[in-house]
Amino acid sequence: MKDEIKKDIKFINDNQISDEDYLWKYLDLHKFLSLIILKSFHLTRLDKFEDKREGISPIHLLFQNHKKEFDNHIMFDNIRTNMTVDTFGGTMNKIQDELNKIQRFNYASCWVIGNKQTESVAMWNLYSDPKSLAIRIKYSDFKKNILKNGYRTSGFGKELICSPVDYLNFQDKNNITEYTDNLSDSVFLKDISFKHENEFRIVAREKEREIPTINYKPNISRSHIEKLYNSAYNNPGTKIELENFEKYNFEIVHHPKSTNWTKENINEIVKRFNIKFDIFDSNLELK
Numbered sequence: 001m002k003d004e005i006k007k008d009i010k011f012i013n014d015n016q017i018s019d020e021d022y023l024w025k026y027l028d029l030h031k032f033l034s035l036i037i038l039k040s041f042h043l044t045r046l047d048k049f050e051d052k053r054e055g056i057s058p059i060h061l062l063f064q065n066h067k068k069e070f071d072n073h074i075m076f077d078n079i080r081t082n083m084t085v086d087t088f089g090g091t092m093n094k095i096q097d098e099l100n101k102i103q104r105f106n107y108a109s110c111w112v113i114g115n116k117q118t119e120s121v122a123m124w125n126l127y128s129d130p131k132s133l134a135i136r137i138k139y140s141d142f143k144k145n146i147l148k149n150g151y152r153t154s155g156f157g158k159e160l161i162c163s164p165v166d167y168l169n170f171q172d173k174n175n176i177t178e179y180t181d182n183l184s185d186s187v188f189l190k191d192i193s194f195k196h197e198n199e200f201r202i203v204a205r206e207k208e209r210e211i212p213t214i215n216y217k218p219n220i221s222r223s224h225i226e227k228l229y230n231s232a233y234n235n236p237g238t239k240i241e242l243e244n245f246e247k248y249n250f251e252i253v254h255h256p257k258s259t260n261w262t263k264e265n266i267n268e269i270v271k272r273f274n275i276k277f278d279i280f281d282s283n284l285e286l287k
Contacts, residue, residue, distance in 0.1 A: 005243050007150040009160040011143060012185065017113060017164060019140040023200055024112040024120070026127040026134045029266075035135070036273050039245035043107035043204050046187065047100070048236045051194070055102035057186040058168070058176045060095045065173050067092060101208060106187050107238045109202040113139070113164060119253065119284055122196060130257035133266060135250050135277075139200075142248065149244040158204045160240065163188045165199040204238055246276065256282035 027035070035041055046054040070087045112123055116136065128134070143162075151160065163185065169175045170191040187203050214229045216222055242248060252270065254263050263281075270277055 005150040005152060006158075006160075007147070009147055009150070009162065011147075012161065012163045013166070013188065014139075014143075014162070014164060017139050017200075019138075020115070021113055021139045022116050022136045023139055023142055024114055024123070024134055024136045025109075026112070026120075026123045026132070028128055028132045032133060032135070032266075033269070036270070036275050038239065038241065040239040040241040041109050041202075042237050042239055043109045043202065044237045045103070045235070046106045046108060047103035049108075051190065053099075053170070053191065055106060055187045056099055056170075056189070058180040058189075060099060061168075061170055061176050062173065062180070063088070063091055063095055065171075065176070102186065104211070105206045105208050107204045107206075108187065109240070110197075111200045111202070113198045113200045117283055119256070119282060121284065121286070124256060124284075124286075128255055130255050130259065131262050132255050133258070134253045134255075136253060137248060137250050145244070145247050146242065149242070149247060151243055152241040153204065153238060158206050158238070161185065161187075161203045161205060163201060163203075165190050165194075165197075165201055167192045167195040202240070204240060250277050252277050252279040254279070254281050256284035256286040258282070 025041075031042065067088045112120060114120070116138075119134070124134075146160075146162075165188050166179075167190055168179055187205075188201055190197075190199070211233050214225065216225055252266070254266065258266075267279060270279065
């Protein structure tokens with residue numbers, strides 16, 4: 001059962017985004033169909049992303065860098081000939097527990113900040129194929145609509161936080177130290193190696209709670225119990241349904257390698273669902 005319309009939405013650190021900027025999302029056809037049928041978008045739990053350091057804070061990074069330096073200190077040279085060195089084990093365990101908790105209770109939908117006409121070849125290649133598409137929306141329009149109309153979601157209580165991602169050199173202690181006092185939320189921090197993504201995140205945050213361990217029963221199959229447990233406690237993603245979806249001025253951009261047949265099918269899908277999205281060809285010409 002869905003919750004009531006929720007409006008606990010925060011936009012942070014977005015003074016660097018112009019009202020004329022656009023949010024882009026590169027989608028395969030299945031995710032696009034989910035968007036227009038369910039009027040919702042999917043958010044992935046942070047521990048399911050490829051980057052293992054999702055949600056890590058500058059304090060965590062400083063401890064990790066200190067540990068690396070200490071483990072490799074010259075005073076351990078003789079010891080390292082016979083065994084490995086592992087310092088600050090208790091602190092590292094605590095940091096990992098804190099990071100696991102951050103990743104477990106935060107879900108993200110990732111968008112690209114850009115202008116209306118500029119597409120990303122890297123994003124086309126990473127997140128789509130010639131049968132896919134991108135959607136874009138003016139940032140000010142998205143912000144205005146979601147703040148006004150709210151959203152619906154199911155499951156445990158959530159709050160929605162929206163922000164551009166900050167990029168930090170995770171290997172540079174000085175850079176980390178300078179940033180420590182300026183961080184508002186670590187789920188919007190990534191290593192500088194991801195800077196080309198120019199990412200904007202919509203994060204759904206569940207209230208932290210104790211997750212019970214799985215309880216097997218002798219007369220019930222383990223696979224059945226695991227299925228029930230995962231649906232209740234271990235969902236890898238969640239959905240946010242946009243209230244008054246038709247008010248959002250999303251635009252569709254065909255993949256630069258899209259065939260005429262694919263374009264016609266997408267156009268027909270949009271028509272059948274009576275979706276008032278404007279549709280454009282890509283500005284790129286790729287072989």
